[in-house]
Amino acid sequence: MLQVQLEVEPxxxxxGRARRWARSRLAGSGIAADEPLAETLILLISELVTNAVVHTGCPAVLHMLLPGVPTGEPGTVRVEVADRCARPPRPRHAEGDETNGRGLELVDGLADRWGWQPEGGGKRIWCEVDRCVGAAASASRYSEVALGVR
Structure with a gap:
Protein backbone atom coordinates (compact mmCIF):
# COMPACT_ATOMS: atom_id res chain seq x y z
CA MET A 1 0.00 0.00 0.00
CA LEU A 2 1.36 3.39 -1.00
CA GLN A 3 0.06 6.51 0.72
CA VAL A 4 0.85 9.94 -0.74
CA GLN A 5 -0.37 13.40 0.17
CA LEU A 6 -0.41 16.94 -1.18
CA GLU A 7 -1.11 20.14 0.74
CA VAL A 8 -3.55 22.38 -1.11
CA GLU A 9 -4.03 26.12 -0.58
CA PRO A 10 -7.52 27.69 -0.64
CA GLY A 16 -5.28 21.93 -11.57
CA ARG A 17 -2.11 21.41 -9.55
CA ALA A 18 -3.81 18.61 -7.59
CA ARG A 19 -4.90 16.90 -10.84
CA ARG A 20 -1.37 17.07 -12.28
CA TRP A 21 0.12 15.77 -9.03
CA ALA A 22 -2.42 12.93 -8.86
CA ARG A 23 -1.79 11.90 -12.49
CA SER A 24 1.93 11.56 -11.81
CA ARG A 25 1.32 9.53 -8.63
CA LEU A 26 -1.16 7.26 -10.40
CA ALA A 27 1.30 6.66 -13.24
CA GLY A 28 3.98 5.82 -10.67
CA SER A 29 1.63 3.23 -9.16
CA GLY A 30 1.04 1.49 -12.48
CA ILE A 31 -2.30 3.13 -13.34
CA ALA A 32 -1.85 4.55 -16.85
CA ALA A 33 -3.28 8.01 -17.55
CA ASP A 34 -5.55 6.68 -20.31
CA GLU A 35 -7.12 3.94 -18.17
CA PRO A 36 -10.76 4.51 -17.21
CA LEU A 37 -9.75 4.08 -13.56
CA ALA A 38 -7.27 6.96 -13.79
CA GLU A 39 -9.82 9.19 -15.51
CA THR A 40 -12.39 8.39 -12.82
CA LEU A 41 -9.93 9.06 -9.99
CA ILE A 42 -8.80 12.36 -11.50
CA LEU A 43 -12.41 13.51 -11.78
CA LEU A 44 -13.11 12.49 -8.17
CA ILE A 45 -9.99 14.30 -6.97
CA SER A 46 -10.96 17.38 -8.96
CA GLU A 47 -14.43 17.45 -7.41
CA LEU A 48 -13.28 16.89 -3.82
CA VAL A 49 -10.44 19.42 -4.01
CA THR A 50 -12.72 21.96 -5.71
CA ASN A 51 -15.26 21.57 -2.91
CA ALA A 52 -12.55 22.07 -0.30
CA VAL A 53 -10.96 25.17 -1.81
CA VAL A 54 -14.13 26.86 -3.06
CA HIS A 55 -16.59 26.14 -0.26
CA THR A 56 -14.35 26.26 2.83
CA GLY A 57 -11.76 28.95 2.16
CA CYS A 58 -9.33 26.79 4.17
CA PRO A 59 -6.18 24.90 3.22
CA ALA A 60 -6.70 21.17 2.67
CA VAL A 61 -4.67 17.99 2.38
CA LEU A 62 -5.27 15.50 -0.43
CA HIS A 63 -4.40 11.88 0.40
CA MET A 64 -4.31 8.92 -1.98
CA LEU A 65 -3.96 5.34 -0.81
CA LEU A 66 -2.94 3.05 -3.67
CA PRO A 67 -2.96 -0.77 -3.33
CA GLY A 68 -0.62 -3.22 -4.97
CA VAL A 69 2.08 -0.68 -5.75
CA PRO A 70 3.94 -1.25 -8.02
CA THR A 71 2.48 -4.63 -9.01
CA GLY A 72 -0.90 -3.32 -10.13
CA GLU A 73 -2.77 -5.89 -8.03
CA PRO A 74 -6.52 -5.50 -7.51
CA GLY A 75 -7.62 -3.56 -4.49
CA THR A 76 -9.25 -0.33 -3.50
CA VAL A 77 -7.94 3.13 -4.30
CA ARG A 78 -8.94 5.61 -1.61
CA VAL A 79 -8.94 9.39 -2.03
CA GLU A 80 -9.36 11.68 0.98
CA VAL A 81 -9.47 15.44 1.32
CA ALA A 82 -9.14 16.84 4.83
CA ASP A 83 -9.83 20.49 5.58
CA ARG A 84 -10.16 22.72 8.63
CA CYS A 85 -13.82 23.63 8.14
CA ALA A 86 -16.22 21.79 10.45
CA ARG A 87 -19.24 22.51 8.23
CA PRO A 88 -20.47 19.19 6.78
CA PRO A 89 -20.61 18.69 3.02
CA ARG A 90 -24.01 19.54 1.58
CA PRO A 91 -24.96 17.55 -1.51
CA ARG A 92 -27.05 19.61 -3.94
CA HIS A 93 -28.83 18.85 -7.16
CA ALA A 94 -28.16 21.21 -10.04
CA GLU A 95 -30.99 21.96 -12.40
CA GLY A 96 -30.73 22.52 -16.14
CA ASP A 97 -27.94 24.92 -17.07
CA GLU A 98 -26.68 25.58 -13.55
CA THR A 99 -22.90 25.39 -13.49
CA ASN A 100 -22.51 24.51 -9.80
CA GLY A 101 -24.00 21.87 -7.54
CA ARG A 102 -23.00 18.64 -9.26
CA GLY A 103 -19.78 17.81 -7.40
CA LEU A 104 -21.00 15.46 -4.69
CA GLU A 105 -23.60 14.03 -7.07
CA LEU A 106 -20.73 13.06 -9.39
CA VAL A 107 -18.74 11.64 -6.48
CA ASP A 108 -21.77 9.56 -5.48
CA GLY A 109 -22.18 8.29 -9.04
CA LEU A 110 -18.53 7.52 -9.75
CA ALA A 111 -17.17 6.18 -6.46
CA ASP A 112 -17.94 2.72 -5.19
CA ARG A 113 -18.25 4.26 -1.72
CA TRP A 114 -17.91 7.73 -0.25
CA GLY A 115 -18.54 9.53 2.99
CA TRP A 116 -17.18 12.03 5.45
CA GLN A 117 -16.31 12.28 9.11
CA PRO A 118 -15.50 15.09 11.51
CA GLU A 119 -11.79 15.35 12.25
CA GLY A 120 -10.42 17.70 14.88
CA GLY A 121 -11.84 21.12 14.07
CA GLY A 122 -12.52 20.13 10.46
CA LYS A 123 -13.57 17.14 8.40
CA ARG A 124 -12.31 14.44 6.06
CA ILE A 125 -14.26 13.58 2.90
CA TRP A 126 -13.28 10.30 1.29
CA CYS A 127 -14.19 8.10 -1.63
CA GLU A 128 -13.10 4.67 -2.78
CA VAL A 129 -12.91 3.02 -6.19
CA ASP A 130 -12.33 -0.71 -6.48
CA ARG A 131 -9.36 -1.24 -8.78
CA CYS A 132 -9.81 -3.48 -11.83
CA VAL A 133 -13.37 -4.57 -11.03
CA GLY A 134 -14.61 -0.99 -10.59
CA ALA A 135 -12.65 0.69 -13.37
CA ALA A 136 -14.86 -0.14 -16.33
CA ALA A 137 -18.04 0.16 -14.29
CA SER A 138 -16.99 3.59 -13.01
CA ALA A 139 -16.36 4.84 -16.53
CA SER A 140 -19.82 3.78 -17.66
CA ARG A 141 -21.38 5.24 -14.47
CA TYR A 142 -19.71 8.57 -15.32
CA SER A 143 -21.63 8.68 -18.60
CA GLU A 144 -24.89 7.94 -16.78
CA VAL A 145 -24.26 10.59 -14.11
CA ALA A 146 -23.11 13.23 -16.60
CA LEU A 147 -26.19 12.62 -18.74
CA GLY A 148 -28.54 12.58 -15.76
CA VAL A 149 -29.58 8.97 -16.39
CA ARG A 150 -28.77 7.79 -12.88
Whole structure:
Protein backbone atom coordinates (compact mmCIF):
# COMPACT_ATOMS: atom_id res chain seq x y z
CA MET A 1 0.00 0.00 0.00
CA LEU A 2 1.36 3.39 -1.00
CA GLN A 3 0.06 6.51 0.72
CA VAL A 4 0.85 9.94 -0.74
CA GLN A 5 -0.37 13.40 0.17
CA LEU A 6 -0.41 16.94 -1.18
CA GLU A 7 -1.11 20.14 0.74
CA VAL A 8 -3.55 22.38 -1.11
CA GLU A 9 -4.03 26.12 -0.58
CA PRO A 10 -7.52 27.69 -0.64
CA UNK A 11 -7.13 28.88 -4.24
CA UNK A 12 -9.11 27.51 -7.22
CA UNK A 13 -5.84 27.30 -9.21
CA UNK A 14 -4.79 24.54 -6.81
CA UNK A 15 -7.34 22.17 -8.37
CA GLY A 16 -5.28 21.93 -11.57
CA ARG A 17 -2.11 21.41 -9.55
CA ALA A 18 -3.81 18.61 -7.59
CA ARG A 19 -4.90 16.90 -10.84
CA ARG A 20 -1.37 17.07 -12.28
CA TRP A 21 0.12 15.77 -9.03
CA ALA A 22 -2.42 12.93 -8.86
CA ARG A 23 -1.79 11.90 -12.49
CA SER A 24 1.93 11.56 -11.81
CA ARG A 25 1.32 9.53 -8.63
CA LEU A 26 -1.16 7.26 -10.40
CA ALA A 27 1.30 6.66 -13.24
CA GLY A 28 3.98 5.82 -10.67
CA SER A 29 1.63 3.23 -9.16
CA GLY A 30 1.04 1.49 -12.48
CA ILE A 31 -2.30 3.13 -13.34
CA ALA A 32 -1.85 4.55 -16.85
CA ALA A 33 -3.28 8.01 -17.55
CA ASP A 34 -5.55 6.68 -20.31
CA GLU A 35 -7.12 3.94 -18.17
CA PRO A 36 -10.76 4.51 -17.21
CA LEU A 37 -9.75 4.08 -13.56
CA ALA A 38 -7.27 6.96 -13.79
CA GLU A 39 -9.82 9.19 -15.51
CA THR A 40 -12.39 8.39 -12.82
CA LEU A 41 -9.93 9.06 -9.99
CA ILE A 42 -8.80 12.36 -11.50
CA LEU A 43 -12.41 13.51 -11.78
CA LEU A 44 -13.11 12.49 -8.17
CA ILE A 45 -9.99 14.30 -6.97
CA SER A 46 -10.96 17.38 -8.96
CA GLU A 47 -14.43 17.45 -7.41
CA LEU A 48 -13.28 16.89 -3.82
CA VAL A 49 -10.44 19.42 -4.01
CA THR A 50 -12.72 21.96 -5.71
CA ASN A 51 -15.26 21.57 -2.91
CA ALA A 52 -12.55 22.07 -0.30
CA VAL A 53 -10.96 25.17 -1.81
CA VAL A 54 -14.13 26.86 -3.06
CA HIS A 55 -16.59 26.14 -0.26
CA THR A 56 -14.35 26.26 2.83
CA GLY A 57 -11.76 28.95 2.16
CA CYS A 58 -9.33 26.79 4.17
CA PRO A 59 -6.18 24.90 3.22
CA ALA A 60 -6.70 21.17 2.67
CA VAL A 61 -4.67 17.99 2.38
CA LEU A 62 -5.27 15.50 -0.43
CA HIS A 63 -4.40 11.88 0.40
CA MET A 64 -4.31 8.92 -1.98
CA LEU A 65 -3.96 5.34 -0.81
CA LEU A 66 -2.94 3.05 -3.67
CA PRO A 67 -2.96 -0.77 -3.33
CA GLY A 68 -0.62 -3.22 -4.97
CA VAL A 69 2.08 -0.68 -5.75
CA PRO A 70 3.94 -1.25 -8.02
CA THR A 71 2.48 -4.63 -9.01
CA GLY A 72 -0.90 -3.32 -10.13
CA GLU A 73 -2.77 -5.89 -8.03
CA PRO A 74 -6.52 -5.50 -7.51
CA GLY A 75 -7.62 -3.56 -4.49
CA THR A 76 -9.25 -0.33 -3.50
CA VAL A 77 -7.94 3.13 -4.30
CA ARG A 78 -8.94 5.61 -1.61
CA VAL A 79 -8.94 9.39 -2.03
CA GLU A 80 -9.36 11.68 0.98
CA VAL A 81 -9.47 15.44 1.32
CA ALA A 82 -9.14 16.84 4.83
CA ASP A 83 -9.83 20.49 5.58
CA ARG A 84 -10.16 22.72 8.63
CA CYS A 85 -13.82 23.63 8.14
CA ALA A 86 -16.22 21.79 10.45
CA ARG A 87 -19.24 22.51 8.23
CA PRO A 88 -20.47 19.19 6.78
CA PRO A 89 -20.61 18.69 3.02
CA ARG A 90 -24.01 19.54 1.58
CA PRO A 91 -24.96 17.55 -1.51
CA ARG A 92 -27.05 19.61 -3.94
CA HIS A 93 -28.83 18.85 -7.16
CA ALA A 94 -28.16 21.21 -10.04
CA GLU A 95 -30.99 21.96 -12.40
CA GLY A 96 -30.73 22.52 -16.14
CA ASP A 97 -27.94 24.92 -17.07
CA GLU A 98 -26.68 25.58 -13.55
CA THR A 99 -22.90 25.39 -13.49
CA ASN A 100 -22.51 24.51 -9.80
CA GLY A 101 -24.00 21.87 -7.54
CA ARG A 102 -23.00 18.64 -9.26
CA GLY A 103 -19.78 17.81 -7.40
CA LEU A 104 -21.00 15.46 -4.69
CA GLU A 105 -23.60 14.03 -7.07
CA LEU A 106 -20.73 13.06 -9.39
CA VAL A 107 -18.74 11.64 -6.48
CA ASP A 108 -21.77 9.56 -5.48
CA GLY A 109 -22.18 8.29 -9.04
CA LEU A 110 -18.53 7.52 -9.75
CA ALA A 111 -17.17 6.18 -6.46
CA ASP A 112 -17.94 2.72 -5.19
CA ARG A 113 -18.25 4.26 -1.72
CA TRP A 114 -17.91 7.73 -0.25
CA GLY A 115 -18.54 9.53 2.99
CA TRP A 116 -17.18 12.03 5.45
CA GLN A 117 -16.31 12.28 9.11
CA PRO A 118 -15.50 15.09 11.51
CA GLU A 119 -11.79 15.35 12.25
CA GLY A 120 -10.42 17.70 14.88
CA GLY A 121 -11.84 21.12 14.07
CA GLY A 122 -12.52 20.13 10.46
CA LYS A 123 -13.57 17.14 8.40
CA ARG A 124 -12.31 14.44 6.06
CA ILE A 125 -14.26 13.58 2.90
CA TRP A 126 -13.28 10.30 1.29
CA CYS A 127 -14.19 8.10 -1.63
CA GLU A 128 -13.10 4.67 -2.78
CA VAL A 129 -12.91 3.02 -6.19
CA ASP A 130 -12.33 -0.71 -6.48
CA ARG A 131 -9.36 -1.24 -8.78
CA CYS A 132 -9.81 -3.48 -11.83
CA VAL A 133 -13.37 -4.57 -11.03
CA GLY A 134 -14.61 -0.99 -10.59
CA ALA A 135 -12.65 0.69 -13.37
CA ALA A 136 -14.86 -0.14 -16.33
CA ALA A 137 -18.04 0.16 -14.29
CA SER A 138 -16.99 3.59 -13.01
CA ALA A 139 -16.36 4.84 -16.53
CA SER A 140 -19.82 3.78 -17.66
CA ARG A 141 -21.38 5.24 -14.47
CA TYR A 142 -19.71 8.57 -15.32
CA SER A 143 -21.63 8.68 -18.60
CA GLU A 144 -24.89 7.94 -16.78
CA VAL A 145 -24.26 10.59 -14.11
CA ALA A 146 -23.11 13.23 -16.60
CA LEU A 147 -26.19 12.62 -18.74
CA GLY A 148 -28.54 12.58 -15.76
CA VAL A 149 -29.58 8.97 -16.39
CA ARG A 150 -28.77 7.79 -12.88
Missing amino acids: DPAEV
